[in-house]
Amino acid sequence: MATLEIRDLHVTVEADNATKEILKGVDLTVKQGETHAIMGPNGSGKSTLAYSLAGHPKYTITSGSVLLDGEDVLEMSVDERARAGLFLAMQYPVEVPGVSVSNFLRTSATAVRGEAPKLRTWVKEVKEAMERLNMDPAFAERNVNEGFSGGEKKRHEILQLELLKPKVAILDETDSGLDVDALRIVSEGVNRVRETGEVGTLLITHYTRILRYIKPDFVHVFSGGRIVESGGAELADKLEDEGYEAYTKGGVSA
Amino acid sequence: MAEAQNIPVGSTTAGQIAVAAESTVATRMSAPPSFDVADFPVPHGREEEWRFTPLERLRGLHDGTAVATGAGVKVVVEAPEGVIVETVDRDDARIGTAGTPVDRVAAQAYSAFEKAGVVTVPKETVLTEPIRIAVHGEGGVAYAHQVVELKAFAEAVVVIDHTGDAVLAANVDYILGDGAKLTVVSVQDWDDKAVHVAQHNALVGRDASFKSVVVTFGGDVVRLHPRVAYAGTGGETELLGLYFTDAGQHQEHRLLVDHNVPHCKSNVVYKGALQGEQAHAVWIGDVLIEAAAEGTDTYEMNRNLVLTDGARVDSVPNLEIETGEIVGAGHASATGRFDDEQLFYLMARGIPEHEARRLVVRGFFAELVQQIGVADIEERLLAKIEEELEASVA
Numbered sequence: 116m117a118t119l120e121i122r123d124l125h126v127t128v129e130a131d132n133a134t135k136e137i138l139k140g141v142d143l144t145v146k147q148g149e150t151h152a153i154m155g156p157n158g159s160g161k162s163t164l165a166y167s168l169a170g171h172p173k174y175t176i177t178s179g180s181v182l183l184d185g186e187d188v189l190e191m192s193v194d195e196r197a198r199a200g201l202f203l204a205m206q207y208p209v210e211v212p213g214v215s216v217s218n219f220l221r222t223s224a225t226a227v228r229g230e231a232p233k234l235r236t237w238v239k240e241v242k243e244a245m246e247r248l249n250m251d252p253a254f255a256e257r258n259v260n261e262g263f264s265g266g267e268k269k270r271h272e273i274l275q276l277e278l279l280k281p282k283v284a285i286l287d288e289t290d291s292g293l294d295v296d297a298l299r300i301v302s303e304g305v306n307r308v309r310e311t312g313e314v315g316t317l318l319i320t321h322y323t324r325i326l327r328y329i330k331p332d333f334v335h336v337f338s339g340g341r342i343v344e345s346g347g348a349e350l351a352d353k354l355e356d357e358g359y360e361a362y363t364k365g366g367v368s369a
Numbered sequence: 370m371a372e373a374q375n376i377p378v379g380s381t382t383a384g385q386i387a388v389a390a391e392s393t394v395a396t397r398m399s400a401p402p403s404f405d406v407a408d409f410p411v412p413h414g415r416e417e418e419w420r421f422t423p424l425e426r427l428r429g430l431h432d433g434t435a436v437a438t439g440a441g442v443k444v445v446v447e448a449p450e451g452v453i454v455e456t457v458d459r460d461d462a463r464i465g466t467a468g469t470p471v472d473r474v475a476a477q478a479y480s481a482f483e484k485a486g487v488v489t490v491p492k493e494t495v496l497t498e499p500i501r502i503a504v505h506g507e508g509g510v511a512y513a514h515q516v517v518e519l520k521a522f523a524e525a526v527v528v529i530d531h532t533g534d535a536v537l538a539a540n541v542d543y544i545l546g547d548g549a550k551l552t553v554v555s556v557q558d559w560d561d562k563a564v565h566v567a568q569h570n571a572l573v574g575r576d577a578s579f580k581s582v583v584v585t586f587g588g589d590v591v592r593l594h595p596r597v598a599y600a601g602t603g604g605e606t607e608l609l610g611l612y613f614t615d616a617g618q619h620q621e622h623r624l625l626v627d628h629n630v631p632h633c634k635s636n637v638v639y640k641g642a643l644q645g646e647q648a649h650a651v652w653i654g655d656v657l658i659e660a661a662a663e664g665t666d667t668y669e670m671n672r673n674l675v676l677t678d679g680a681r682v683d684s685v686p687n688l689e690i691e692t693g694e695i696v697g698a699g700h701a702s703a704t705g706r707f708d709d710e711q712l713f714y715l716m717a718r719g720i721p722e723h724e725a726r727r728l729v730v731r732g733f734f735a736e737l738v739q740q741i742g743v744a745d746i747e748e749r750l751l752a753k754i755e756e757e758l759e760a761s762v763a
Contacts, residue, residue, distance in 0.1 A: 169717050170717075192716070192722075193717055194722065194725075197716070197717055197718055197719035197720075198719045209708075209713070210711075211711050211732065212733065213731070213733050213734070214728050214729065214731075223715075223718035223720055226720045258732070279718070
């Protein structure tokens with residue numbers, strides 16, 4: 116069973132000629148089939164955790180370890196991590212001018228699966244996945260994220276999630292900027308992937324709204340660069356009622 | 370990557386849009402156009418038209434010391450039936466009718482060439498196969514003149530292919546009769562040491578269409594100067610360019626579209642990628658809308674993708690408008706670095722770095738390549754881009 120183990124992770128970032136520590140000892144284990152929600156106020160380091168796991172060059176790991184099925188993720192390049200089974204649905208997906216969605220998806224699937232998918236089954240697979248996400252077929256001919264609305268970008272991220280079938284999916288504020296309809300469609304996509312029981316999900320969010328659609332097994336409160344409280348789904352209800360004030364006192368977070 | 374911008378007429382930009390009574394496009398040249406090399410002083414490098422060019426690498430084309438050698442370039446013309454292919458003497462009346470040399474090297478080429486090539490497509494002849502002009506450098510110095518004339522309502526595609534090693538200065542005239550349609554693809558696929566300086570003059574007839582595709586990959590120094598003027602109303606021009614500038618190469622494209630008559634259109638799109646130390650691309654895009662040219666519709670764009678440190682781009686769009694009675698006029702110039710966030714996004718989907726780079730560069734050029742409309746050239750270009758990228762990954 117696939118397991119992602121994060122142990123005492125410390126991460127810094129260079130900003131304004133100074134080194135700032137953002138993550139201050141994160142411990143978390145995500146197993147296949149589990150859904151963990153990471154909730155926290157802005158600036159608490161949630162997105163830094165997501166991007167550090169994916170290997171964004173902006174972040175420097177100063178100590179700690181990340182293992183995926185016992186393999187050292189931190190030793191892997193960004194593309195190796197993806198091929199090992201890590202997937203990051205980004206909060207702000209990047210435009211890639213001149214590269215069509217269909218070309219991108221096929222190139223990506225070929226890389227992750229280790230061989231080019233058979234064309235006939237692939238076309239069908241993409242078409243059906245797009246239909247489930249209420250995406251117009253013409254979408255496949257557009258350039259990656261170019262001119263996409265906020266909702267289209269997020270649906271495109273979830274489309275990739277469905278096609279790439281990772282072991283561990285990190286969803287970085289996938290709910291932000293979505294109206295209720297788009298949130299429902301995107302959440303249904305995530306749930307389809309979860310229902311296979313083959314993915315561990317790390318759902319990073321500022322709001323409890325998405326948790327009405329995607330039920331987490333565990334909720335972790337993130338503040339000041341680490342997890343300060345963990346519990347079950349009931350912890351989200353508490354956050355809904357009380358907000359993050361209890362965790363941000365003492366000025367550890369911006 | 371920085372986005373290309375639409376810049377409204379009259380606003381300030383990195384280039385210039387001048388609404389002027391007097392043409393600076395013409396006056397900023399250091400001497401008026403002339404067929405005689407003696408009318409141009411030897412450039413010293415600080416002149417506006419020479420300031421980006423490494424004169425010391427022109428192998429004497431600019432100062433009269435480059436003497437034509439026997440084995441300069443070998444020219445082979447393959448033309449479909451119906452096309453007239455001639456080699457003519459200097460006094461042929463068709464030579465020099467599309468434009469006049471505007472700088473010292475063009476005038477040197479005009480003063481020094483011995484025989485000119487003339488390709489003529491007769492009236493109303495529509496070719497289905499391209500005319501191919503292969504210019505192969507044999508290692509020497511050459512001065513050349515080529516004329517391509519399409520009579521009224523003729524239609525043709527001409528591919529001029531430059532390969533091998535040479536020091537070449539040339540003038541190329543394109544004369545389009547009324548209603549003629551000419552697509553010219555000039556490929557600079559030179560060996561590393563070649564030096565190529567040329568002025569292209571197109572004179573576009575009434576209701577005629579001229580499409581120029583300039584593709585520059587090779588050479589030590591390539592400096593091309595495509596120029597367009599109109600002989601009648603209703604003419605349309607499309608100038609497309611693509612360059613891939615490697616370490617140490619100087620590739621300079623200077624364009625002028627002179628809207629000298631009413632109701633003509635022009636569209637200019639040049640895109641380049643650069644990689645390696647001392648790779649230097651220069652793009653000068655001059656568009657002049659003369660007072661008489663009411664109803665003009667023009668747009669020009671230059672985009673550059675800088676793939677590595679150490680490369681340099683100078684991009685100067687310049688739009689000069691002497692009448693306000695136009696349909697549209699705009700320009701854009703953008704130079705962006707290879708975007709690390711794009712790379713991260715693609716790699717985060719499992720795509721290895723070299724493949725991600727290839728996707729982005731292919732994407733950058735793809736739209737332009739598709740507009741060429743000559744299938745074998747499109748394929749060759751894509752293959753060439755792959756080859757350049759392989760070299761950069763290695």
